[in-house]
Amino acid sequence: MLGILEAERDWASFCRAMGLDEIVDDERFTTLSAMGRHCEELIALLEERFASAPRDEWEQRLLKEPNLIFTRVQRIGDLTSDPAVLANDYLVSHDHRHFGPTQTLTHPVLLHGQPATLRRDAPELGEHSGEVLKERLGLSDEELASLSAEGVIG
Secondary structure (H helix, E strand, O other): OEEOOOHHHHHHHHHHHHOOHHHOOOOOOOOHHHHHHOHHHHHHHHHHHHOOOOHHHHHHHHHOOOOOEEOOOOOHHHHHHOHHHHHOOOEEEEEEOOOEEEEEEOOOOOEOOEOOOOOOOOOOOOOOHHHHHHHHHOOOHHHHHHHHHOOOOO
16 A cells, blocks of 8 residues: 655655656646546556566565655455564464464553453354343243244354
8 A cells, every 4th residue: 555645746756666757747647636637547557567566576666765655455364474463462372262272363452551351252153142131131041942942042
């Protein structure tokens, strides 16, 4: 994901990084309003250019331009090795009742003196139906058994 916060200021730097020096002064792209009017052409040009090299190469090129801000859009599998995820302890080890030892996400907001903890697995579909129906509606064990036999609850 690439953000060019001051497009008119940083356009030349971006074009340089992309190897598109020939469009720096192209009137279709010299102002935001011109880019808007010609966005389909610009998008097609950039898609073709980005497809011409692997992501790592683009990252190295973009890093050479000081005002360009970008970050890699990650896949879920990338998160287990992401430096920010690891540094902030967003992953915790957990012994899941079905999958055994696994890593899972913890709450991303940390409150001083009130650390988030993983107390139990997420409930299965209908796992607490009986408890809720007893507590909230006052159903008896016999009523729950009848509802279960009729297939109303699991």
